[in-house]
Amino acid sequence: MILDSFSLKGKTALVTGGSYGIGFAAAQALAQAGAEIAFNCRSEEHLQTALQAYHAEGIDAKGFLCDVTDETAVVQMVDKLQKEWGGIDILVNNAAITKRVPMIQMDTADFRRIIDVDLTAAFLVSKAVLPSMIQKGGGKIINICSMMSELGRETVSAYAAAKGGLKMLTRNIASEYGAYNIQCNGLGPGYIATPQTAPLREPQPDGSPSPFETFLCARTPAGRWGTVDDLKGPIVFLASEASNFVNGHILYVDGGILAYLGKQP
Ligand code: NAP
Numbered sequence: 001m002i003l004d005s006f007s008l009k010g011k012t013a014l015v016t017g018g019s020y021g022i023g024f025a026a027a028q029a030l031a032q033a034g035a036e037i038a039f040n041c042r043s044e045e046h047l048q049t050a051l052q053a054y055h056a057e058g059i060d061a062k063g064f065l066c067d068v069t070d071e072t073a074v075v076q077m078v079d080k081l082q083k084e085w086g087g088i089d090i091l092v093n094n095a096a097i098t099k100r101v102p103m104i105q106m107d108t109a110d111f112r113r114i115i116d117v118d119l120t121a122a123f124l125v126s127k128a129v130l131p132s133m134i135q136k137g138g139g140k141i142i143n144i145c146s147m148m149s150e151l152g153r154e155t156v157s158a159y160a161a162a163k164g165g166l167k168m169l170t171r172n173i174a175s176e177y178g179a180y181n182i183q184c185n186g187l188g189p190g191y192i193a194t195p196q197t198a199p200l201r202e203p204q205p206d207g208s209p210s211p212f213e214t215f216l217c218a219r220t221p222a223g224r225w226g227t228v229d230d231l232k233g234p235i236v237f238l239a240s241e242a243s244n245f246v247n248g249h250i251l252y253v254d255g256g257i258l259a260y261l262g263k264q265p
């Protein structure tokens with residue numbers, strides 16, 4: 001039955017940055033499709049809150065306090081999971097940060113930090129997980145890309161550079177490890193209502209939508225912000241056997257933004 005190819009029963013999945021936002025929703029979806037879930041984040045408070053939320057939904061998630069830029073901590077987390085699970089079948093490189101500031105005003109340290117979290121970390125975690133995927137005879141790596149993997153906009157130079165790099169890292173992992181039955185693809189959300197984009201959705205003092213919200217909805221054929229629920233089906237697809245011949249692809253889930261010049265004012 002074709003639907004069986006979307007099942008993740010018996011699979012294990014690590015979602016970086018799975019304490020809230022898109023990462024939490026991705027982990028929820030993978031669990032609902034049958035996978036065992038692990039996630040990491042930086043904050044003890046977020047970790048505990050997320051564990052309670054997962055457990056309240058009957059998801060026996062494993063949580064780790066681990067900064068994805070800390071290679072030692074990443075290797076320790078992956079080693080622990082591989083000992084407990086016998087390997088990691090699915091890796092979602094989701095954790096990322098942004099800082100919205102004009103490039104010439106951006107501190108170099110901030111630029112470097114964003115590249116470190118949003119790009120280098122995907123290299124670190126993938127490098128830690130790939131050997132056991134090769135040994136197991138296959139695996140899935142899903143890198144959470146962005147509209148900024150394709151488009152620029154004011155104030156997001158570091159983030160866009162990272163997300164553009166993440167698109168090509170995705171293609172390179174696909175190229176280098178496809179022979180081991182490992183598929184590495186990107187999921188490229190449009191604009192999604194999460195804490196990361198909350199500042200862009202802040203209503204104006206008179207209660208009217210933010211200028212960015214008005215702009216974005218005119219730029220999106222669907223005419224709305226995406227929700228984390230919009231991403232659940234695509235993430236399960238990319239994590240499942242249903243996508244075994246999809247490799248190096250960035251699946252944009254953007255309501256049509258990348259296809260659209262924008263509504264004429
Ligand atoms: P978010 O709301 O800011 O959530 C980020 C998650 O990553 C949190 O769980 C956070 O937990 C964790 N995190 C941040 N830095 C970390 C680090 N150094 N080590 C470990 N965990 C870390 O972001 P989001 O909107 O859900 O976005 C998730 C992913 O989707 C990111 O890759 C983002 O670039 C991408 N994306 C977002 C949108 C959107 O519109 N929201 C669109 C396209 C792509 P702690 O704070 O506890 O560490």
Ligand code: GCO
Pocket residue numbers: 098100145146147148153156159188189190191196197
């Ligand atoms: C921004 C937003 C975007 C979204 C997302 C779009 O400031 O433009 O943060 O970067 O997070 O990546 O796909």
